[in-house]
Amino acid sequence: MDAAELESFREFVDNRSSGLLKTAVLLCGGDRHAGEDLLQNALAKAAGKWQRIDEPEAYVRRILYRQQVSRWRLKWRRREVTVAEPPESRAGRSDAAAAAELRVVMREALSRLTSRQRTVLVLRYFEDLPEADVARLLGCSVGTVRSTTHRSLARLRSIAPELAALRPADAEAQPSRDFSPVEVRR
Amino acid sequence: MNVEELVREALREQAADQRPTGPGFADRVLSARRRRRTRTVATVAAAVAAVVAVAVGVPLLDSGKDDVRPAGVVQQGGIHAHPDQSPPRDLIAAGDAVLAAYYTADNVVKSDTRAVFERTYSLLDPDTGRYEKDTRWSYVAVAPGLKTAAVLERELPARRIGLLDLATGEVERWIPVAHAVGGLAFSYDGGRLVATTYDENPDLRHKETGSAVENGKTAERQMWASSMGSSRTGFSVIDLASTQASWTPVKAERDISARQDFAFGRTGDTVYSQVIGGRDGLQQFYDLTGGKIDAPADERYLRSDVAARLSPNGRLAALGLTKEVAGSPGRSYSSIRDPRTGKEITTVRGGHLLAWVDDKRLIAWERVTSLEEEYRPQLVLVTIGSDKVVPLSGSREESLERQGWEPVFARR
Numbered sequence: 001m002d003a004a005e006l007e008s009f010r011e012f013v014d015n016r017s018s019g020l021l022k023t024a025v026l027l028c029g030g031d032r033h034a035g036e037d038l039l040q041n042a043l044a045k046a047a048g049k050w051q052r053i054d055e056p057e058a059y060v061r062r063i064l065y066r067q068q069v070s071r072w073r074l075k076w077r078r079r080e081v082t083v084a085e086p087p088e089s090r091a092g093r094s095d096a097a098a099a100a101e102l103r104v105v106m107r108e109a110l111s112r113l114t115s116r117q118r119t120v121l122v123l124r125y126f127e128d129l130p131e132a133d134v135a136r137l138l139g140c141s142v143g144t145v146r147s148t149t150h151r152s153l154a155r156l157r158s159i160a161p162e163l164a165a166l167r168p169a170d171a172e173a174q175p176s177r178d179f180s181p182v183e184v185r186r
Numbered sequence: 187m188n189v190e191e192l193v194r195e196a197l198r199e200q201a202a203d204q205r206p207t208g209p210g211f212a213d214r215v216l217s218a219r220r221r222r223r224t225r226t227v228a229t230v231a232a233a234v235a236a237v238v239a240v241a242v243g244v245p246l247l248d249s250g251k252d253d254v255r256p257a258g259v260v261q262q263g264g265i266h267a268h269p270d271q272s273p274p275r276d277l278i279a280a281g282d283a284v285l286a287a288y289y290t291a292d293n294v295v296k297s298d299t300r301a302v303f304e305r306t307y308s309l310l311d312p313d314t315g316r317y318e319k320d321t322r323w324s325y326v327a328v329a330p331g332l333k334t335a336a337v338l339e340r341e342l343p344a345r346r347i348g349l350l351d352l353a354t355g356e357v358e359r360w361i362p363v364a365h366a367v368g369g370l371a372f373s374y375d376g377g378r379l380v381a382t383t384y385d386e387n388p389d390l391r392h393k394e395t396g397s398a399v400e401n402g403k404t405a406e407r408q409m410w411a412s413s414m415g416s417s418r419t420g421f422s423v424i425d426l427a428s429t430q431a432s433w434t435p436v437k438a439e440r441d442i443s444a445r446q447d448f449a450f451g452r453t454g455d456t457v458y459s460q461v462i463g464g465r466d467g468l469q470q471f472y473d474l475t476g477g478k479i480d481a482p483a484d485e486r487y488l489r490s491d492v493a494a495r496l497s498p499n500g501r502l503a504a505l506g507l508t509k510e511v512a513g514s515p516g517r518s519y520s521s522i523r524d525p526r527t528g529k530e531i532t533t534v535r536g537g538h539l540l541a542w543v544d545d546k547r548l549i550a551w552e553r554v555t556s557l558e559e560e561y562r563p564q565l566v567l568v569t570i571g572s573d574k575v576v577p578l579s580g581s582r583e584e585s586l587e588r589q590g591w592e593p594v595f596a597r598r
Binding site: 006009010013014017018021022023025026030032035036039040041043044045047048066099102103106107110121122125126153156157163166167168 | 188
């Protein structure tokens with residue numbers, strides 16, 4: 001990297017790293033240290049190709065998502081995540097307190113998904129990306145995104161029985177079959 | 187509220203809770219890049235061990251069903267196949283067994299009388315899922331987890347061992363060794379390396395004149411032959427967490443080839459190497475002080491030339507070819523035995539069992555030609571209790587003069 005590239009890289013990191021870190025931590029199931037490691041690796045890779053990257057943010061995000069779904073590289077990052085214990089009883093609690101409690105339960109359940117499942121949910125529900133964009137980013141079919149979303153939501157319910165009372169989501173109405181085409185690269 | 191809405195709210199709340207990155211984050215990234223992400227080797231070893239633990243802990247029946255994989259490969263049951271590619275260009279894997287690398291090898295002439303049988307490796311780039319040629323190394327062993335490979339530079343025997351980060355292609359750490367090394371193998375848990383030590387290059391070839399019958403006449407023929415004896419001196423065990431190496435001398439006996447590397451037994455407290463004897467695949471075990479010992483109970487019926495060895499749960503032993511059935515193509519069957527008694531439990535398709543995918547499936551070489559034609563194998567996925575084979579690679583050309591590509595498997 002020459003001096004100009006270094007300056008542009010530093011400026012990008014200073015401006016964008018906090019936003020990118022939010023996504024990275026979510027991808028790592030709430031583990032701040034793992035999220036920082038993930039982001040650091042993604043930025044280091046981007047630094048190596050800085051002069052050739054047109055859209056650095058999109059590039060770094062793509063590395064984040066792909067690193068996270070790459071099973072053998074990042075599974076080891078999964079550590080125990082400390083979350084507040086949900087109170088034993090909900091009797092007499094306000095709606096707001098009950099909702100906060102459910103969000104804690106959901107965080108805990110999200111941290112227990114596989115990294116692939118969590119990545120798809122973060123892209124769909126945090127980044128609000130359409131299925132087709134998620135598929136493009138992860139290099140898989142729309143059917144795979146759909147079936148992974150469906151399975152992940154079902155898995156959240158099975159991890160946390162407290163979520164059973166929630167209305168089913170539209171995505172859960174999809175059959176669990178994998179829609180992805182079977183093809184061989186020629 | 188439905189579950190999607192709650193996921194959305196929980197993720198946003200969690201994101202909002204994150205404090206910003208510190209002021210020095212750019213410097214941290216840049217210095218990490220300069221160091222090429224030199225995590226301490228202890229972390230590498232811990233990571234490797236953790237990956238193994240996770241891989242073992244995954245329920246096998248569910249493996250792969252939620253996978254999100256790059257498009258353009260066969261996407262059934264965790265299988266990545268490229269039956270049109272030989273040697274492979276794109277990821278080949280099934281379940282936890284991944285083709286981490288492959289190599290080709292050829293005699294490279296160094297003088298009128300000497301040549302070296304040199305390997306050229308192509309390593310899996312985990313970012314692109316493609317195999318990339320890397321000519322820097324004479325020997326490569328890939329750790330379980332596929333993050334790290336142990337490498338030796340071109341000149342053998344080598345005075346240092348590199349720990350290569352497969353993601354960056356850079357050596358994270360060099361481990362100097364007092365006794366020069368010619369071959370490497372990881373322990374099953376990935377936490378240790380056994381390095382086989384030699385006095386001279388174990389791949390050295392000398393020009394020899396032999397005789398060959400050609401067109402009914404005996405003719406003199408020059409060939410490159412390996413040394414009659416071996417310069418093997420022993421083995422070093424290297425603990426990756428501490429990088430401590432301890433060397434153990436083992437006398438080179440007459441019943442070994444010039445290159446006869448050691449590998450760890452399943453539990454890591456023994457090593458073994460092939461010995462030449464009355465039948466193929468004989469193995470001699472040693473304790474870590476270099477003393478000859480009987481094979482551990484679970485490994486006594488294994489063959490050193492069948493790489494798959496014990497199944498992940500340790501209850502089945504992969505052995506050699508037992509039957510070939512005529513047809514087009516011909517079908518081969520290898521033996522699956524009880525490791526404790528040596529009794530055959532069943533046979534499974536495949537002429538040469540290379541790696542266990544899970545406790546029921548293996549990757550094997552299997553012929554694509556009839557029994558009358560020249561032997562040409564491809565990598566296939568085989569399943570115990572099924573006659574079906576799933577092609578994973580294209581077929582390998584073989585000849586007496588030239589070795590085809592050789593696969594290097596590692597567990598995810």
